[in-house]
Amino acid sequence: MNSLLRLLPYARPYVWHFAGVIVLVLLYNGTSVLQPYLVKIAIDEDITGPHPSVHGLFVIAGLYLGVSLVGLVANYTQVQVLQYAGQSVIRKIRVALFTHIERQSMRFFDTNAVGRLVTNVSSDTETVSQFFTNFFLSMVRDGLSLVLIIAAMYRLDVRIATYSMVLLPILFGISLVFRRRLRERYQATRTRLSNIIAFLAENLAGMRIIQIFHQEQRQARAFGELNDAHRQASVREYRLSVMFNRTFELLGNVAVAAVVWVGGWAVLRHAIPFGTLYAFITYIRQFFQPINSITQQWNTLQSTIVAADRIGKVLAVEPDVRDPEDPVDLTARGPIRGEVAFEHVSFAYIPGRTVLHDVSFRVPAGSFVGFVGATGAGKSSLMSLLTRFYDPQEGQITIDGVDIRRLRLEDLHRVIGLVQQEVHLFTGTVADNIRLFREEISDEAVRAAARAVGADEVIERLPEGYQTRLFAKGANLSMGERQLIAFARIVALNPRVLILDEATANLDSKTEALVQRGLEAVAKNRTTLVIAHRLSTIRHADEIVVLDHGRIVETGTHEALLERGGLYAQLHRKSSVEAVG
Numbered sequence: 001m002n003s004l005l006r007l008l009p010y011a012r013p014y015v016w017h018f019a020g021v022i023v024l025v026l027l028y029n030g031t032s033v034l035q036p037y038l039v040k041i042a043i044d045e046d047i048t049g050p051h052p053s054v055h056g057l058f059v060i061a062g063l064y065l066g067v068s069l070v071g072l073v074a075n076y077t078q079v080q081v082l083q084y085a086g087q088s089v090i091r092k093i094r095v096a097l098f099t100h101i102e103r104q105s106m107r108f109f110d111t112n113a114v115g116r117l118v119t120n121v122s123s124d125t126e127t128v129s130q131f132f133t134n135f136f137l138s139m140v141r142d143g144l145s146l147v148l149i150i151a152a153m154y155r156l157d158v159r160i161a162t163y164s165m166v167l168l169p170i171l172f173g174i175s176l177v178f179r180r181r182l183r184e185r186y187q188a189t190r191t192r193l194s195n196i197i198a199f200l201a202e203n204l205a206g207m208r209i210i211q212i213f214h215q216e217q218r219q220a221r222a223f224g225e226l227n228d229a230h231r232q233a234s235v236r237e238y239r240l241s242v243m244f245n246r247t248f249e250l251l252g253n254v255a256v257a258a259v260v261w262v263g264g265w266a267v268l269r270h271a272i273p274f275g276t277l278y279a280f281i282t283y284i285r286q287f288f289q290p291i292n293s294i295t296q297q298w299n300t301l302q303s304t305i306v307a308a309d310r311i312g313k314v315l316a317v318e319p320d321v322r323d324p325e326d327p328v329d330l331t332a333r334g335p336i337r338g339e340v341a342f343e344h345v346s347f348a349y350i351p352g353r354t355v356l357h358d359v360s361f362r363v364p365a366g367s368f369v370g371f372v373g374a375t376g377a378g379k380s381s382l383m384s385l386l387t388r389f390y391d392p393q394e395g396q397i398t399i400d401g402v403d404i405r406r407l408r409l410e411d412l413h414r415v416i417g418l419v420q421q422e423v424h425l426f427t428g429t430v431a432d433n434i435r436l437f438r439e440e441i442s443d444e445a446v447r448a449a450a451r452a453v454g455a456d457e458v459i460e461r462l463p464e465g466y467q468t469r470l471f472a473k474g475a476n477l478s479m480g481e482r483q484l485i486a487f488a489r490i491v492a493l494n495p496r497v498l499i500l501d502e503a504t505a506n507l508d509s510k511t512e513a514l515v516q517r518g519l520e521a522v523a524k525n526r527t528t529l530v531i532a533h534r535l536s537t538i539r540h541a542d543e544i545v546v547l548d549h550g551r552i553v554e555t556g557t558h559e560a561l562l563e564r565g566g567l568y569a570q571l572h573r574k575s576s577v578e579a580v581g
Contacts, residue, residue, distance in 0.1 A: 004128075004131070004304060004305055004308040004309075004312075006308075006312050006315070007093060007128065007308055007311070007312070010089050010092045010093050010096070011085075011089045011132065013088075013092075014085040014088055014089060017081055017082075017084065017085035018082075018085055018136070020081055021078050021081050021082045021085070021136075021137070021140065022140055024074045024075075024077055024078035024081070025074075025078055025137070025140045025141045025144060026144055027070065027071075027074040028071050028074040028075045028078060028141070029141060029144045029145045029148050030148065031067045031068065031070050031071030031074070032071060032145065032148075032286070033145070033148040033149060033152050033283075033286075034067050035064060035067060035068065035071075036152075036278070036279045036282035036283060036286075037152060037279060038060050038063055038064050038067065039060075039064070039275070039278060039279065039282075040156070040273075040275035040276055040278060040279035041060060041275065042056070042057055042060040042061075042275070043273070043274060043275030043278060044273040044274070044275035044276065045275075047275075048273070048274055048275070078137070078141075079137075082132075082133055082136070082137055083133060085132070086129055086132035086133035086136070087129065087133075089129075089132050090125055090126070090128060090129040090132065093125055093128065093311070094121060094125045096315075097120060097121055097125065097311060097314060097315065098121055100314065100315055101117060101120075101121070101314065103319050104317065104319045105319045105320040105321040105388075105389060105390065106384065106389040106390060107320050107349075107390060108317060108319065108320075110349070113198040113201070113202070114198070114201045114202070114205070116194055116197070116198050117314070118197060118201060119193075119194045119197045119198075119310075120310055120311055120314050123193070123197070123307075124307040124308075124310050124311050125307075125311065127303050127304060127306075127307035128304055128307050128308055128311065130300050130303070130304060131300065131301070131304040131308075134297065134300055135297050135300045135301055135304065138293050138294060138297045138300075139294070139297065141290075142289075142290030142291075142293045142294045143290070143294070145286070145289075145290040146287070146290045146291065146294075149283050149286050149287050149290070150165075150287075152279075152283055153280065153283050153287070156272075156276050156279055156280060156283075157266075157272055157276060157280065160259065160262060160263060160266070160272075160280060163258075163262065164255065164259070164284065164287065167251065167255055167287075170251070171248070171251065171291050174244075174247055174248070174251075175298065178240065178243075178244045178298075181240055182237070182240055182241065182244065182298060182302060183298075183302035183305075183306075185233065185236050185237040185240055186237055186302050186303050186306060187302075187306050188233045188236075188237070189230065189233040189234050189237050190303070190306055190307070192226065192229050192230040192233050193230055195226055195229075195230075196223075196226050196227060196230055199222070199223060199226055200223070203219055203223070248288065248291070251288070252284075252285070252288035255284050255287075255288065256281060256284050256285060259277075259280055259281055259284050260277075260281065263276075263277040263280055263281070264277065320390070320391065321388050321389070321390065321391055321409070323408045323409055323410075324405060324406050324407070324408070326406075327406060327407060327408045327411070328402050328406045328407060329411070330399070330400060330402060330407065330411065330415065333400070333402075336399075336400060336415060336496045337365035337366075337400050337496070338365045338366065338399065338400070338415070338496035338497045338526065338527035339362070339363065339364055339365040339398075339399065339400050339401070339527070340362070340363040340386065340397075340398070340399055340497060340527060340529070341361070341362045341363070341397070341398045341401075342359050342360055342361050342362075342382070342385075342395065342397050343360055343395050343396050343397070343398070344358050344359075344360055344394065344395040344396075345358070345359045345360070345385065345392045345394065345395035345396070345397060346358055346359070346392060346393055346394040346395060347381060347385060347390065347392040347393055347394075348393060349381075349390070354550065355376075355378050355381050355550045356378045356381055356382065356385075356392070356550045357549075357550045357551050358394075358395070358551075359378075359382070359395070359550070359551070359552055360395075360552075361545055361552060361555065363527055363529060363543075364527075364542075365400075365527055366525055366526065366527055367527060367528075367542040367543065368523050368528045368530070368538075368540075368541050368542050369528070369529050369530070369541055369542060369543045369544070369545060370529075370530045370531075370532055370537070370538025370541040370543075370544045370545070371529065371530065371531045371532075371544075371545045371547065372531075372532060372535060372538065372544060372545075372546055372547070372568065372571055373546060373547035373548055373567075373571075374548065374571075376549075377547040377548055377549060377550065378547050378549075378550040378551075379501075379531045379547055380501055380531060381550075382547075383418070383499045383501050383529065383531065385397055386404070386416065386497075386499065386529070387412070387413070387416055387418060387499070388404055388405070388409060388412055391405065399412075399415060399497065414493075414495065415495055415496050415497055416495050416496075416497045416498075416499060417490040417493055417495030417497070417498050417499065418499045418501065419483075419486045419487060419489075419490055419498075419499070419500050419501065420486075420501045421501060423474065423479075423482040423483055423485070423486040425470050425474030425477070425482060425485065425486075426470070427469075427470065427471065428469065428470060429466065429467050429468060429469055429470070430459055430462065430465070430466050430467070430468050430470060430485060431443060431446050431466040431467065433470060433474070433485055433489065434446045434449060434450065434466075434485060434488045434489050434492050435489075435492055436489060436492075436493065438493075441492050441493075443466070445492055446466065446488075446492055447466070448491075449488040449489070449491035449492035450466075450484075450485075450488040452488070452491045453484060453487040453488050453491060454484065455481075455484035455485060455487065455488045458480075458481050458484055459485075495526075496526060496527060497526070497527045497528075497529070498523065498526050498527065498528045498529070499528075499529050499530075499531075500528065500529070500530045500531065500532075500537075501531045533575075534575065535558075535571065535572055535575050536575075538558070539558050540558070541557070541558065542557070543555060543556065543557065544556060544557065544558060544561055544568065546561065546566070546567050546568045546571075548567055553566070553567055554566050554567060554568055556568075
């Protein structure tokens, strides 16, 4: 419930909309309660009364029609206003949740499945929207309706109205019995649906692996088992919900029969007029409708609490990596040179499992430095620390002598550009993906960036050139074409420090040669750090840093390291054999 209360401030800008809904609901409920009373007057005074009157019937009919029209307009307007306010609140929550997730550091994504986060942003927020629309409307409309109906019943006949009130404790007792069990069953259904979405997202992302290793049937069986579990939970939930609703329906019919019996005897004894009995029967039916609706909203409330709790848990997570309280502006110190230094850096993703041990090195501004080592040596971890995806447990990392933890993340990421082995392209045009949707980067700047890395010829051959629309992740491009666009993106954004994390590992030799020529132009007057499987990529580096199990074991130029005959020489011999093979 606390998580739900935490979301209420998002509704503050629309408080007058909700107030207007209350007024409209009051007007609509008033017309609903007035209609049976008008019919009662027509029966008792203008039809069965001592002085039947056609004129009176005409007047009552006109009033009834007018009241119905007012109720219709009020109901239509209240729904429109409430939907606008409710959906606006959900939009604010959804945007805030997405923005909050974007602020998280990489450790958050290491421990939260993508499918579950998708459920939080899409499905959970949609569930919460039911609170601001269905639940709010029901509590106001049905609550007011119940009060007005009870008042009208007592206005007609105190004795029969008092008998009817015996139903209230019975109805609320039934609600208490069902409420906890409904919540438990909804939580089970919701959890199993989340498991399905997480499994689906994971398998769609790894479809190539599933197909190449012929795991389709196994994964289909696992998916079927998850769906069976969800189906069973859903059936149990709806079975209990139907039992709950039918119990109310049965009580409603019993109450109508009791009113007919008691009221019928009263009419036969001339204790009350027939019109009053008609109005009572109508009010009894109306009496159960708001109670049934309110109790049904327990489902909505329970599901909203569960969804809000899940959203609240995400919103409560503060990023491990944050902007400093007193940030340093690198540009205020003069032009950014791009000198990078690691000073006694140690780091572990999981406490107790250190992956970098007391690493120290310096990359002069404008130099080209390569990093090599076996898988798991710590190369990518170094770059993740430099970009502040994570912070080290010990030591510091500096750019131009300033600890990067003293820089705003936005400023740091303007200084550092990153190209990874797996290029991520967004749905949009080629030009959009090069400029990353930043409107300040002109079309000419986009073309110049593509020319700098040799991507212009490739792009011009596409069906619509720079305006060719890319599918998700650039699926309609080859791996080499995606990599060239990623290089052009770096040139367009123009960082002072460039990180290439296995950026040419998946390129064929022809494309790699094309990229290599562009890379030399891109790296000119820019600090470039390259992680490479292919040692040919860093053959001409100013310095090569060799890592082994999180420690620097060798540094030097290509020739010097070969002469030394250490780990680098071993890696070079191995890569040469693989190339020949």
